[in-house]
Amino acid sequence: MKIGNVSVRNVGSWAGNLMMKHAHPEFPSDVFTIMEAAGAKVTVGTRHVRETVGLVDFLKMGMAGKLILSVEIPAALPNEVFKTYKIMPRAQNAHAYVNAGFRLRLGGQDKMSVMEKPSLVFGGISKTMDHAVATEDFLIGKNLLEDGTLQGALSVLESELKPDDSSLFSPEYRKSLASTLFYKFYLSAVGRDHLTEPVRSALEPLVRPVSRGEQHFQTKESEWPLRKPVPKTSARVQASGEAMYTNDLPQTSGEVCAALVTSTVANCKVGTLDFSQAMEMPGAITCLTAKDIKGENNYNVPFLAPVTPKIEVLSSGEILHAGQPLAVVIADTQSHADAMAQAVKVTYTDLKPPILTIQDAIAAESFHYPVFELVKGDPKGALAAAPHRISGEVSCDSQHHFYMETQACRCAPLEDGMEVQSATQATDFVQNSVAQATGISAHRLYVSVKRLGGGFGGKTLGSLLPAAACAVAAQNVNRPVRLSLNLGTNMEAITKRAPYLLKYEAGFDDDGKLMAVVYNLYEDNGSSPQCAFIPILPAFTDNAYSCPNWQFTGQTCKTHTVPTTMTRAPGLSAVHFFTEHIMEHVAKTLNKDPTDVRRINMFQNGQTTLSGYTLVDCNITTLWDDLLASAQFKQRKQEIEVFNKENRWKKKGLSVVPCRYSAFPGFFRFTVFVAIYHTDGSVVITHGGVEMGQGIDTKVSQVAAATLGVPMETIHVMSTNSLTSPNSSDTGGSVTSExxxxxVLECCRRLNERMDPIRQEMGGSPKWAELINMCHRKGVDLSEKYMEHHPPKSPHPAYNSWGVTCTEVDMDVLTGEREIRRADILFDCGESVNPALDVGQVEGAFVFGLGYWLTEKCVYDKDTGRLLTNGTWEYKPPTTKDIPVDLRVTLLPDAPNPYNVIRSKAVGEPPLLMSCSALFALRQAVQSAREDSGLGDDFFRLDGPATVEVCHQRCLVDSSSFTL
Ligand SMILES: Cc1cc2nc3c(=O)[nH]c(=O)nc-3n(C[C@H](O)[C@H](O)[C@H](O)COP(=O)(O)OP(=O)(O)OC[C@H]3O[C@@H](n4cnc5c(N)ncnc54)[C@H](O)[C@@H]3O)c2cc1C
Incomplete structure (x- = not known):
């Protein structure tokens, strides 16, 4: 069940798998490991000769001109024990950290003696190791119950395990896993009856039952279709595959394709670019460099940075990060363009060691801006006076957006400008960026987007480089050009989430009430500070907790990595996690339940946040108490404590995390256009937001249908574009839908106002089509545009979204594997426009966060700075079997948002903030394992992502303590 997934197992053949292992000995093939442990033999043949060999010999054979014809797996013998194991970074579709297959035959008087040489096979240790030969020899004739056999075998095994560097996973972990898997097998061979109670917990794997979920929400039928839980209007075409994304646009006459040539090295200069071989490739048309850019070689546009930093479309010589585009190649098809890009020969000069981490940047004093500082109260004084003080460091990594649709753009030169169809979250930014790079003025550029196959912030600034490069290509060849990035280039060249580091001190009283926090934050902005979030993060840093004295400093670190960008809850999720980490540290120091420490620190209305905002809409304690009751927190916590005491090798954890998410709609503006056609009374809308799965098109249709009093089918939403929604903000900040x-509400209200006199003339309730027809005949303007923008009166949020999440996990101490058993989320979404969509946003944001906190890890080559986790082979967002087994979402009832005329609240990002509760639940499980080991009752550091590997290592498992 752990190999691939059902569809891979249905189509992939074992012979193909063995051939992959044959070609790549470092591939930890599960099929090879299982079959070899079982003693399988393959028959390999040509037309004339056949040969039957064991699998180890098969790997050494030349296979040119030969086929694998059959496999023979010997039947199990009496008293034979056979077990296989695979430990991997996520639940499915991942290759193993380490896999193992073990077979031995027991006999003798008590049936506990190893009768003949056992088979102990490991994958993932090294290119050369398959059998643990010395351990196999050691075990021959040994009695498994005898003193010394287990420890003797482990000691021999550990001496022959020599993990190499052919894997991105640490040698220490792989070695430890090999021992723990052998231990698990040993216990199985010995049998349950011979084991002490706590040790038995090593026997059973974590078993995942069928997933279930609950969704609880209110709806007001009197307002339907507003607040009705209708499915997304595009759900059917999306599910059937008929929905058109940018790269599905039909090819136009003369259209060609482009690809980016990117640097494989960071922190150097371009030596030479040799296109000769590329130009000989099939379909090659031309190759472009920085010199071919007719406008400014800069795709960046004003965003957060006080002074907009320039970022080159194509390097003019300097290479800041690996993945940086050096050239654009153009061919007749995308695959030819991709092949051309690979054929370009690049040399590099002035190579210097890259700065790749925040720690490196701090050591090198490599920062983009001076320190940002904000002080509330007297943190230094309060810290000195506090009865208890802690200090520490905690960090979290980067994250790819991992949208299903990679970056894509199509640019078609026209007689008077250019049409740009871009998979973007920000048509205005694309217009600006393309205008800059081509020198074409904005009014000659028509930018549009129908929908995105996922955005998560990655197609805001991230869409600018592909759009600018594509436009430069189209301008040069004067033909329509399409640029659709392959996944590898997308992951290496395009922006992603910033990593963060916190160095902190905190002072608190005997109850755990915070008195002072010193919070020194470091944000890794990569090679450009285009998206430096530090100045806005204080608004989120204190989350749901009141503390009178804070010192917040923030530094934007400059590293030789791709510039970082907004990614669903950018930066907010990091500071939120860090503050929760401090709560855990306080609780551990006082030996209190972290849930109690969180509760006593919670905000009340009238208290002031770190950023100076006095709360008026705080309902967190009510939500907290409600969720603890509905999730039966107390009872489950007690059960978990008992479980953890009784089980040495399986642990559970339960954590509750609150969330305050500040919404800043005032920083955004969107232009909406609504028209009613006199022909049949149908209504068309274009709006300034971008549909990327969140259901914005459905929500605006619901508002229009409810306000105009027509069925939903009367409404159609067309592509977002720069003509009817000019100067609109990027879709983000969770406020675009509202x-x-x-x-739309305002447009429809104005249309109603104009139509009402005619309606009255027609008796008050004419048929819709007749009303529209009459309005048209009487010269009523049946279209309306409106820009929704309320400039902020203060730097403070318009309102807050509140929520609480309780997550329970199971963990296998010997491997680090985990299962999220249950998550209960209570979220204040105001009065939802469409609760079905908003529940989907809550679930999606939570699971997006699970990837961030538990499985998604970016690894760079230390010497070149190249991203090594640049594909699905190594980078692991969650799959269907990584989500909570039992996911229960409740939208807070009776909670209209008074600060918004639609009465809803932001939902796209806030629930992600609470997904770190899974990491904190794991922390409790790990804590229990550490205490059992006798090595660690201290507060330990558990950074994000808390991968399977990291969790196991934090458990301080030591094979010398393995017993029966
Ligand atoms: C999403 C995904 C998840 C996966 N997860 C796992 C996993 O968890 N564990 C694991 O071990 N593997 C995993 N794999 C690898 C998978 O098992 C192999 O890709 C699959 O078994 C290959 O079989 P195939 O029939 O598709 O071979 P192909 O890809 O068609 O062939 C592979 C090679 O073998 C050659 N070949 C095929 N059959 C023969 C034959 N009879 N004689 C000689 N040469 C032959 C082909 O010519 C080709 O060179 C995964 C793959 C994918 C795509």
Whole structure:
């Protein structure tokens, strides 16, 4: 069940798998490991000769001109024990950290003696190791129950395990896993009856039952279709595959394709670019460099940075990060263009060691801006006076957006400008960026987007480089050009989430109430500070907790990595996690339940946040108490404590995390256009937001249908574009849906106002089509535009979204594997426009966060700075079997948002903030394992992502303590 997934197992053949192992000995093939442990033999043949060999010999054979014809797996013998194991970074579709297959035959008087040489096979240790030969020899004739056999075998095994560097996973972990898997097998061979109670917990794997979920929400039928839980209007075409994304646009006459040539090295200069071989490739048309850019070689646009930093479309010589585009190649098809890009020969000069981490940047004093500082109260004084003090460091990594649709753009030169169809979250930014790079003025550029196959912030600034490069290509060849990035280039060249590091001190009283926090934050902005979030993060840093004295400093680190960008809850998720980490540290120091420490620190209305905002809409303690009750927290916590005491090798954890998410709609503006056609009374909307799965098109349709009093089918939403929604903000900050809904509401209200006199003339309730026809005949303007924008009166949020999440996990101490048993989320979404969509946003944000906190890890080559986790082979977002087994979402009832005319609240990002509760639940499980080991009752550091590997290592498992 752990190999691939059902569809891979249905189509992939064992022979193909063995051939992959044959070609790549470092591939930890599960099929090879299982078959070899079982003693399988393959028959290999040519037309004339056949040969039957064991699998180890098969790997050494030349296979040119030969086929694998059959496999023979010997039947199990009496008293034979056979077990296989695979430990991997996520639940399915991942290759093993380490896999193992073990077979031995027991006999003798008590049936506990190893009768003949056992088979102990490991994958993932090294290119050369398959059998643990010395351990196999050691075990011959040994009695498994005898003193010394287990420890003797482990000691021999550990001496022959020599993990190499052919894997991205640490040698220490792989070695430890090999021992723990052998231990698990040993216990199985000995049998349950011979084991002490706590040790038995090593026997059973974590078993995942069928997933289930609950969704609880209110709806107001009197307002339908507003607040009705209708499915997304595009759900059917998306599910059937008929929905068109940018790269599905039909090819136009003369259209060609482009690909980026990217650097494989960071922190150097371009030596030479040799296109000769590329130009000989099939379909090659031309190759472009920085010199071919007719406008400015800069795709960046004003965003957060005080002074907009320039970022080159194509390097003019300097290479800041690996993955940086050096050239654009153009061919007749995308695959030819991709092949051309690979054929370009690049040399590099002035190579210097890259700075790749925040720690390196701090050591080298490599920062983009001076330190940002914010002080509330007297943190230094309060810290000195506090009865208890802690200090520490905690960090979290980067994250790819991992949208299903990679970056894509199509640019078609026209007689008077250019049409740009870009998979973007920000048509305005693309217009600006393309205008800059081509020198074509904005009014000659028509930018549009129908929908995105996922965005998560990655197609805001991230869409600018592909759009600018594509436009430069189209301008040069004067033909339509399509640029659709392959996944590898997308992951290496395009922006992603910033890593963060916190160095902190905190002072608190005997109850755990915070008195002072000193919070020194470091943000890794990569090679450009285009998206430096530090100045806005204080608004989120204190989360749901009141502390009178804070010192917040923030530094934007400059590293030789791709510039970082907004990614669903950018930066907010990091500071939120860090503050929760401090809560855990306080609780551990006082030996209190972290849930109690969180509760006593919670905000009340009238208290002031770190950023100076006095709360008026705080309902966190009510939500907290409600969720603890509905999730039966107390009872489950007690059960978990008992379980953890009784089980040495399986642990559970249960954690509750609150969330305050500050919404800043005032920083955004969106232009909405609504028209009613006199022909049949149908209504068309274009709005400034971008549909990327969140259901914005459905929500604006609901608002229009409810306000105009027509069925939903009467409404159609067309592509977002720069003509009818000029100067609109990027879709982000979780407020785009509500702002565009408000814009549509205002347009429809004005249309109603104009139509009402005619309606009255027609008796008050004419048929819709007749009313529209009459309005048209009487010259009523049947279209309306409106820009929804309320400039902020202060730097403070318009309102807050609140929520609480309780997560329970199971963990296998011997491997680090985990299962999220249950998550209960209570979220204040105001009065939802469409609760079905908003529940989907809550679930999606939570699971997006699970990837961030548990499995998604970016690894760079230390020497070149190249991203090594640049594909699905190594980078692991969650799959269907990584989500909570039992996921229960409740939207807070009776909670209209008074600060918004639609009465809803932001939902896209806030629930992600609470997904770190899974990491904190794991922390409790790990804590229990550490205490059992007798080595660690201290507060330990558990950074994000807390991968399977990391969790196992934090458990301080030591094979010398393995017993029966
Ligand atoms: C999403 C995904 C998840 C996966 N997960 C796992 C996993 O968890 N564990 C694991 O071990 N593997 C995993 N794999 C690898 C998978 O098992 C192999 O890709 C698959 O078994 C290959 O079989 P195939 O029939 O598709 O071979 P192909 O890809 O068609 O062939 C592979 C090679 O073998 C050659 N070949 C095929 N049959 C023969 C034959 N009879 N004689 C000689 N040469 C032959 C082909 O010519 C080709 O060179 C995964 C693959 C994918 C795509």
């Amino acid at each position: 702002l565009n809904c408000q814009g």
